[in-house]
Amino acid sequence: MKLSVIGVGMSLIFIGFALLFISALSCTVSTPSTTSxxxxxxxxxxxxxxxxxxxxxxxxxxxxxxxxxxxxxxIIFFILTFYMFKKWSQRPEI
Structure with a gap:
């Protein structure tokens, strides 16, 4: 379970960096014009x-x-985190 959560987090970070890189490459410099x-x-x-x-x-x-x-x-993620922590803290230890 923990390994899959780490994998999802790392893939989201990678996707974010990729999107930033692509947006930086697609940005073009143009001359001033009448457009806002x-x-x-x-x-x-x-x-x-x-x-x-x-x-x-x-x-x-x-x-x-x-x-x-x-x-x-x-906000949904914060609420889910508190709910999951409460649920897991009430589990009996094996």
Missing amino acids: TAVGGLILIGPFPIFFGVGPKNELLPLTIFGIIFTIIA
């Missing part, structure tokens, strides 16, 4: 999201939606 640009980010500290960004609100809306979804997922 938006820059933003999301940092999750525990289940609490911190948003930052500059640009039109309609372009930053997906970032806000991802932040809300990730916050809900983080």
Whole structure:
């Protein structure tokens, strides 16, 4: 059980690094034009999201939606962790 959890965690970290690498390669430098640009980010500290960004609100809306979804997922994982710890601590030792 523990080995599979470690494998899932390591694979998620690897996928995250791969996505960052691919996004860095796909980024192109363009000359200034009349189009609007938006820059933003999301940092999750525990289940609490911190948003930052500059640009039109309609372009930053997906970032806000991802932040809300990730916050809900983080809270679910925290609750499941406490539930599993409580369940495992009540098991009799062999």
